[in-house]
Amino acid sequence: MRTPSKWEQKVSQNPEHSHWYVQRFRTMAADGADLAGEARLIDAMLPRGARVLDAGCGPGRVGAFLAGAGHEVVGVDVDQVLIEAARTDHPGPTWLVGDLAELDLPTAGVAEGFDVIVCAGNVMTFLATGTEVEVLRRFREHLNDGGRAVVGFGAGRGYEFETFLADAATAGLTVDTMFSTWDLRPFAPDSDFVVAVLSKG
Incomplete structure (x- = not known):
């Protein structure tokens, strides 16, 4: 049974909560907030x-910028409300409801792999406990040869950076580099955020 x-x-x-989350980002966008920092990093890699x-x-803020x-x-995304908001606010990309721990896009009609997988917004800390390795393994399966996964999340959210790095290795991913912010500041032992660029091992 799925957790x-x-x-x-x-x-x-x-x-x-989901409706509040959607409105929060709509308000920030309307106020002119810079919501594309993660997407600019990904765009520079491609x-x-x-x-x-x-x-x-x-x-859909990251994917919309990249599209x-x-x-x-x-x-x-696992949340139907968030996907509906993405489809409404950002038509163009393919927005799908799904659990990352069960990610199998060929069965959803998405046959090709990806050059980059971006996982921003502390998503890794919102997964069901114990599914982290499986999520990372499925990321690896969906990458094209030479593709990379870029994962960012903050400290103090129940998923230690050291555990994440061990999980990535278990999933067959190699750490290419790490930063402490999406604007490429160096990662240090006392950093409170990690942005890890991972490739197929």
């Missing part, structure tokens, strides 16, 4: 027309 993710548990406790998976895409930059984007 609900921590995000789904949060939503079950507060059914309005030639035009690359294939990108936005894993845990939420209401606007000329990439072919597929976004997946």
